[in-house]
Amino acid sequence: MSITPTRKTALLPMLICCLLFFILGFITWANGSLIPFSKRAFNLETDLQAYLVTFASYIAYFFLALPSSWILKKIGFHNGLVASVMVLGLGSLIFIPAAEHNSYLLFLLAIFVQGAGMALLQTAVNPYLSIIGPIESAAQRISIAGIFNKSAGILVPIIFNQLLLKGANAAEEKLNAATTEIEKQSILSDLLQQLHTPYITLAIIFVAFAVFLKFVKLPEVGVEEDSTEGDKLVTKNRLTQYPHLFLGALAIFFCVAVEVMAGDIIGTYARELGNVPQVFRDNATTFTLLFMLFGYVLGIIAIPRFISQQFSLRICTIVGIIFTTCAVFTTGLTSFWFVALLGIANSLMWPAIFPLGIQGLGKFTKIGSAIMIMGIAGGAIWPLVYGFLKDTLAIDFQHAFLYAMIPAYLYILFFAIRGHKAGK
Incomplete structure (x- = not known):
């Protein structure tokens, strides 16, 4: 059975959703710092190996989104939220x-387990946020929650820069000066010990928040058997009768792909540029997310008061194509800033795509949401595509960036213009 949206946004569930989006943002955007940290701490040879950090994080969504839907069906949205936060604690x-x-393998396993917790959390919180108020303003609510998500993303590189990256930079200098293998292993071991404080702290916070969630009363929203289109009851008995859902899941795939490229890969992109100051390289993700935050504020103001979800999606994709092209055909800080500015272009994509993808699913809302969440695997695949183009095919890093980004934006533009209407 599906969930009936209310005509008025419920305040307490909205606040809880915002806190959960903050948690999602903190864990998700930690990858931007963990990529350069892991390359140094585990002495990895290529960026492609370091991009397995994002692969481990995002591929969990592909494998666990549908099981998450089954779990939510059995235990409900509220208990699902509690369980997801506990899994995040375990991963920490x-x-x-x-x-x-x-062990780099255990490091990736920790990230994968956290990804599993995020898959369950995303599968629960996104539809919940979409239906605690009118569907027409779902993008606005997701944008408000997105401010919390991106605020966490802005904070985490700053925090991790102090806890991890500063030590990683110092360790790199020591490694270059080390003369024996034993000395190098000692430096790397000391560097890895810096993981203890942040992740033990996170584990404690997550368990405490899960206990808090368990005892907070959150409403389970009502259910209906079928969906409606206008005043007409629509009875459909299989998911294949909703092609816009699958087109939407692919749009989410490319949406997350370009988000991760602009948010997590910008640090290694900046190092490739060469003449970008260290402060920009270490805090690169923060700049992208500041621009995303600005985009969310614009979305809250404009949707649906001045523009529709669909029209905002079209504008964002066109801006993304323009900024990507400008980044590739400029150099230095100019190129860096155009990549960071992609945060504005990417900001309103998820808030628009998700409600458009699950709109009208009726009793298939939960499993449909899980299929949409599977699209987050784009964040796992696309950095590896970029790394393959750059490291394996030896394509110039800026042209590789162009070849990775433009097809993704073009598909999202198709979904914004025609794809979301399929089957309706």
């Missing part, structure tokens, strides 16, 4: 043995 604890045993 796995970083400790990863550091102790100098």
Whole structure:
């Protein structure tokens, strides 16, 4: 059964959703710092190997979104939120043995387990946020929650820069000066110990928040058997009768792909540019997310008062294509700023795509939401595509960026113009 949207936004669920989006943002955008950290701490040879950080994080959505839908059906949205935060705590604890045993595999497993918790959380919180008020203003509510998400993303590089990256930069200098393998291993071991404080702290916070969630009364929204289009009851008995759902899931795939490219890959992109100051390279994700935050504010003001969700999506994709092209055909800080400005272009894509993808699904809302969440795997695949183009095919890093980004934006533009109407 599906969930009936209310005509008025419920305040307490909205506040809880905002806090959960903050948690999602903190864990998700930590990848931007963990990529350069892991390359140094585990002495990896290529950026492609370091991009396995984003792969481990986002591929969990592909494998666990549908099981998450089944879990939510059994235990409900409220208990699903509690369980997801507990899994995030478990993933945080796995970083400790990863550091102790100098194991990149365990490090990636910790990230994957956190990704599993985020898959369950995303599968629950996105439809919940979409239906605690009118569907027409769902993009506005997701944009408000997105401010919390991106605020966390802005904070995490600053925090991790102090806890991890500063030590990683110093360790890199020591490694270059080290003369024996034992000395190098000692430096790397000391660097990995820096994972203890942030992740033990996160584990404690997540468990405490899960307990808090358990005892907070959140309404389970009402259910209906079928969907409606206008005043007409629509009875459909299989998911294939909703082609806009699958087109929407692919749009989410490319939406997350370009978000991760602009938010997580910008740090390594800046290092490739060469003449970008260290402060910009270490805090690169923060700049992208500041622009995303600005885009969310514009969305809150404009949707649906001045423009529709669909029209905002068209504008964002066109702006994304323009900024990508400008980034590729400029150099230095100018190129860096155009990549960061992609935060504005990417900001309103998810808030528009998700409600358009699940609109009218009726009793298939939960499983449809899970299919949409599977699209987050774009964040796993696209950095590897970029790394393959750059490291394996030896394509210039800026042209590789262009070849990765433009097809993604073009598909999202198709969904904004025609794809979301399919089957309706």
